[in-house]
Amino acid sequence: MAWAPDSLTALPPPQPEAAEKPGLPEVRGRLGEYASMPVLQVLRRLSSGPRGLEEDTAQELLARHGDNIIAGSPAPRRATRLLHALTNPFVLILLVLGGVSAVLGAFGAATVIGVMVLISCWLQVRQEQRFDRVAATLRAMVVTTATVVRRASSDAPPAAREIPIDQLVPGDIVTLSAGDMIPADVRLLRSSGLTADQAVLTGEAIPAAKHATSEDAVPDVSAGGRATGDLGTIDCPWLCFMGSTVTAGAATAVVITTGTATYFGAMHAHLAPRRAETAFDRGVKGVSRALIGLMLVCAPLVFIVNATVHGVRYAALWFAISVAVGLTPEMLPVMVSTALARGARAGARHNVIIKRLPAIHNLGAIDVLCTDKTGTLTQDQVGVDRHLDADGHPDPRVLRWAALNSTMAAHGDAAVLFNELDEALLAHAEQTGIPVDDVTCVDVIPFDSTRRRSSVIVRAGDRPGTDILITKGAAEQVIDCCTRLRRDDGDVPLTEAERQRLLEFGDRHAADGVRLLAVAIADRPPRLGAYRQTDERELTLIGFVGFRDRPRESAAAAVASLAARGVTVKVLTGDHPLVAARVCRDAGIDAGRIVLGDDIDALGDAELGDLADRTTVFARIDPEQKARIVRTLRAAGRTVGFLGDGVNDSPALRDADVGITVDGAVAIARESADVVLLRGDLLSVTDAITEGRRTFANIKKYLEITISSNFGNVLSMLAASVLLPFLPMLPLQILVQNLCFDLCLLPLAFDHVDERALRRPRTFDSARLTRFVLWLGPVNTMADLVAFGILLHITGDHPAPAAQALFHTGWFVENLLTQAAAIHLLRSRRLPSRRDHAALPVLLGTAAIGAIAMTLPWSPLAAPLGMTALPMICLLSLILVLVLYCVLIGAAKTLWHRIEGRTSAAAGPRSDGRPATW
Ligand SMILES: Nc1ncnc2c1ncn2[C@@H]1O[C@H](COP(=O)(O)OP(=O)(O)OP(=O)(O)O)[C@@H](O)[C@H]1O
Numbered sequence: 012m013a014w015a016p017d018s019l020t021a022l023p024p025p026q027p028e029a030a031e032k033p034g035l036p037e038v039r040g041r042l043g044e045y046a047s048m049p050v051l052q053v054l055r056r057l058s059s060g061p062r063g064l065e066e067d068t069a070q071e072l073l074a075r076h077g078d079n080i081i082a083g084s085p086a087p088r089r090a091t092r093l094l095h096a097l098t099n100p101f102v103l104i105l106l107v108l109g110g111v112s113a114v115l116g117a118f119g120a121a122t123v124i125g126v127m128v129l130i131s132c133w134l135q136v137r138q139e140q141r142f143d144r145v146a147a148t149l150r151a152m153v154v155t156t157a158t159v160v161r162r163a164s165s166d167a168p169p170a171a172r173e174i175p176i177d178q179l180v181p182g183d184i185v186t187l188s189a190g191d192m193i194p195a196d197v198r199l200l201r202s203s204g205l206t207a208d209q210a211v212l213t214g215e216a217i218p219a220a221k222h223a224t225s226e227d228a229v230p231d232v233s234a235g236g237r238a239t240g241d242l243g244t245i246d247c248p249w250l251c252f253m254g255s256t257v258t259a260g261a262a263t264a265v266v267i268t269t270g271t272a273t274y275f276g277a278m279h280a281h282l283a284p285r286r287a288e289t290a291f292d293r294g295v296k297g298v299s300r301a302l303i304g305l306m307l308v309c310a311p312l313v314f315i316v317n318a319t320v321h322g323v324r325y326a327a328l329w330f331a332i333s334v335a336v337g338l339t340p341e342m343l344p345v346m347v348s349t350a351l352a353r354g355a356r357a358g359a360r361h362n363v364i365i366k367r368l369p370a371i372h373n374l375g376a377i378d379v380l381c382t383d384k385t386g387t388l389t390q391d392q393v394g395v396d397r398h399l400d401a402d403g404h405p406d407p408r409v410l411r412w413a414a415l416n417s418t419m420a421a422h423g424d425a426a427v428l429f430n431e432l433d434e435a436l437l438a439h440a441e442q443t444g445i446p447v448d449d450v451t452c453v454d455v456i457p458f459d460s461t462r463r464r465s466s467v468i469v470r471a472g473d474r475p476g477t478d479i480l481i482t483k484g485a486a487e488q489v490i491d492c493c494t495r496l497r498r499d500d501g502d503v504p505l506t507e508a509e510r511q512r513l514l515e516f517g518d519r520h521a522a523d524g525v526r527l528l529a530v531a532i533a534d535r536p537p538r539l540g541a542y543r544q545t546d547e548r549e550l551t552l553i554g555f556v557g558f559r560d561r562p563r564e565s566a567a568a569a570v571a572s573l574a575a576r577g578v579t580v581k582v583l584t585g586d587h588p589l590v591a592a593r594v595c596r597d598a599g600i601d602a603g604r605i606v607l608g609d610d611i612d613a614l615g616d617a618e619l620g621d622l623a624d625r626t627t628v629f630a631r632i633d634p635e636q637k638a639r640i641v642r643t644l645r646a647a648g649r650t651v652g653f654l655g656d657g658v659n660d661s662p663a664l665r666d667a668d669v670g671i672t673v674d675g676a677v678a679i680a681r682e683s684a685d686v687v688l689l690r691g692d693l694l695s696v697t698d699a700i701t702e703g704r705r706t707f708a709n710i711k712k713y714l715e716i717t718i719s720s721n722f723g724n725v726l727s728m729l730a731a732s733v734l735l736p737f738l739p740m741l742p743l744q745i746l747v748q749n750l751c752f753d754l755c756l757l758p759l760a761f762d763h764v765d766e767r768a769l770r771r772p773r774t775f776d777s778a779r780l781t782r783f784v785l786w787l788g789p790v791n792t793m794a795d796l797v798a799f800g801i802l803l804h805i806t807g808d809h810p811a812p813a814a815q816a817l818f819h820t821g822w823f824v825e826n827l828l829t830q831a832a833a834i835h836l837l838r839s840r841r842l843p844s845r846r847d848h849a850a851l852p853v854l855l856g857t858a859a860i861g862a863i864a865m866t867l868p869w870s871p872l873a874a875p876l877g878m879t880a881l882p883m884i885c886l887l888s889l890i891l892v893l894v895l896y897c898v899l900i901g902a903a904k905t906l907w908h909r910i911e912g913r914t915s916a917a918a919g920p921r922s923d924g925r926p927a928t929w
């Protein structure tokens with residue numbers, strides 16, 4: 012599926028210059044022109060050169076061309092947002108109900124409904140703006156950069172430096188290496204082994220090979236008789252396009268077009284959204300649908316009962332409409348976005364940057380965390396520990412060949428794949444004074460995580476007639492390519508017995524936690540054409556280099572705390588199974604039976620899902636296998652987080668419910684992830700998960716309280732329809748009461764959360780929500796019935812209109828007071844106490860409800876609302892009903908938790924980490 016990188020598409024609005032958006036044919040034509048010129052002419056046309064632009068020129072060009080971002084995603088205008096808010100299904104329902112009320116002549120009711128719509132839309136627009144601001148601020152904390160070569164002045168030497176990609180201009184010289192995002196549309200100047208993932212533009216998952224043409228040659232466009240315009244397409248091998256990523260190899264390139272003038276910019280409108288529906292979207296939709304269903308059943312029921320008992324009357328219809336309005340959770344979207352934004356802000360305080368805000372909910376729902384090994388379970392401070400010849404004796408020559416491989420992979424421009432092992436090798440070579448600059452690089456066959464080896468081809472000054480191929484990589488994969496073995500006294504054939512001995516030698520080191528890379532070389536006659544992977548054969552094994560990475564001290568504690576929170580940790584690594592086992596042991600993870608990448612290819616998805624559920628450690632797996640394991644776990648009902656930082660992790664980061672990466676990760680990992688940890692260890696994942704659960708717990712509270720209380724009210728109204736000869740509350744009063752209650756519930760987004768609610772993964776569960784509502788709603792009704800009895804006692808059985816007003820006011824006050832109490836009694840598992848009480852905003856919200864209840868009947872608004880002052884005896888009786896309600900609801904809630912606790916215990920222990928329902 013097409014996927015649009017955030018840093019290109021979701022930045023603040025572009026400048027006016029960039030707003031003029033060329034169409035695709037125009038963009039293609041321009042790119043085709045550049046593609047058909049010799050490189051030198053391209054550079055001349057762009058007033059650039061291999062030494063890069065001068066800084067001043069770059070600034071001028073930036074002012075002319077605008078930032079290198081895609082227009083089309085400017086922040087929506089207020090009016091657009093308002094329109095969007097108005098078309099929200101809850102608001103639409105209110106509008107319809109308001110319209111019907113107006114047509115029926117109930118202008119008071121229509122006005123209150125109008126006020127509700129206005130407040131809800133206004134809050135939603137404001138909250139969305141705030142939400143976007145939070146998201147933009149957070150994204151700005153994880154800026155993606157590009158390496159650009161520029162000069163301070165015309166005579167200054169060129170210098171490579173990182174700049175945010177939005178600052179690139181046409182003519183800039185950029186260097187690209189594995190894991191980089193291609194930051195603009197570029198023409199390749201030099202390249203080696205370059206492949207680019209262009210799925211974002213083509214949907215094609217297999218990376219495309221790319222290569223530069225020779226400097227002054229006119230590219231050979233005759234093949235296939237392609238017109239210039241055709242060269243501007245994705246298939247052109249010497250152009251790379253914004254939005255795609257470097258999967259392997261390295262290159263130097265000149266920027267041709269930026270921002271909206273790029274191919275990606277022209278295509279942007281047609282790209283699919285980044286991801287399919289997440290667990291969060293599904294949850295919100297499911298609950299909304301259930302609520303609308305409840306409303307569609309209850310409101311007609313109230314009307315039918317009323318009409319049956321008292322005959323069809325307008326009053327009954329208004330009453331039913333008001334009930335429908337009461338049941339519409341029009342503030343739900345506001346509540347949800349407030350809670351998400353709060354969660355994301357709180358995450359940032361723990362150094363956790365939530366790039367896509369709904370991810371905060373998904374974090375709380377994670378029950379499996381898949382992680383790679385380096386940097387999370389280990390410190391990512393890899394050091395060379397040993398260098399041994401093929402017989403296991405220390406030999407510095409092996410180190411030199413390995414270091415040459417790492418240096419030459421850099422190929423003078425950029426690292427082909429410069430990972431922690433290469434870094435360690437170069438640092439060690441420098442420390443020990445091993446020369447690595449006395450050869451020239453001929454070609455590179457870059458590393459990839461499936462082959463697990465990299466090769467370089469060099470020419471040494473003292474052997475001019477020979478190319479030397481140097482391969483280093485995972486022991487099994489390199490030994491596979493060897494036919495000979497270097498001994499002190501010369502090379503010998505590699506026998507099967509020797510092969511076994513060497514593999515066992517590798518295993519012994521791995522079991523000790525040492526990552527062993529084998530090093531092999533071969534002489535080749537010089538050639539003109541490029542080297543390919545098939546040239547990695549008939550090599551001579553010369554020895555091994557061993558690396559150690561210290562375990563992270565915090566890893567064991569973090570794994571234990573994740574387990575205590577119901578999150579199972581699984582390790583998915585490309586490394587040797589025995590190294591993985593050792594690292595897991597140090598981190599307190601019971602590795603159990605380790606499954607290898609080769610073992611899973613033959614399995615169907617269901618079988619793999621099963622196996623993945625039972626397995627803790629997967630070793631020697633490639634990037635696609637990582638992603639497949641994540642997908643099958645999700646298909647088996649798990650909510651999966653994936654934590655990784657490499658090019659090889661990005662498919663899995665995209666496929667997980669929540670992709671998590673660290674700040675130092677390669678660009679593509681940072682783009683693919685939903686969450687970036689500024690402090691790269693597992694402990695901050697625990698913090699992030701806790702924040703996610705806190706956010707969800709508050710959304711859940713809101714739903715439980717509002718729905719159970721509204722449902723209780725509907726039952727009371729049904730009972731009243733049967734028992735009373737008049738309506739228990741005027742439609743207008745129902746609406747006003749509903750508006751007050753809804754507004755005062757919003758601060759729940761900022762509430763404290765009971766520690767117990769944070770212990771298990773949580774996610775939306777409409778079934779359990781329904782059970783909760785069916786259990787606690789009727790308690791509300793019981794209190795109402797008692798209140799009805801008392802009020803009838805005061806007013807008499809067939810009260811005159813004035814006495815009816817007293818009844819209405821009485822129930823209005825009692826209802827608001829019980830609802831305020833419900834907030835405190837239902838917000839936590841425990842009853843309110845000094846240790847477990849609501850946060851200040853919630854206290855203020857409930858105080859507001861109480862104040863409204865106790866002042867409205869005595870205020871000037873009383874008459875227009877059909878209310879009357881309550882006599883003292885009535886007020887005191889209602890307060891007694893409130894006390895009764897508190898006792899009942901407290902007991903019912905305690906019983907609920909006990910019964911539900913027992914049911915979930917009977918359903919099986921939670922040690923499997925499956926999410927607790929609700
Ligand atoms: N720069 C390199 N040159 C040669 N071989 C390498 C290099 N980097 C890694 N390898 C080999 O490839 C294997 C897989 O590496 P890869 O980086 O794909 O694993 P990973 O899943 O990212 O590992 P981890 O879990 O440690 O992050 C390594 O165990 C090593 O044998």
Ligand SMILES: [Mg+2]
Nearest residue numbers: 383385656657
């Ligand atoms: Mg890795």
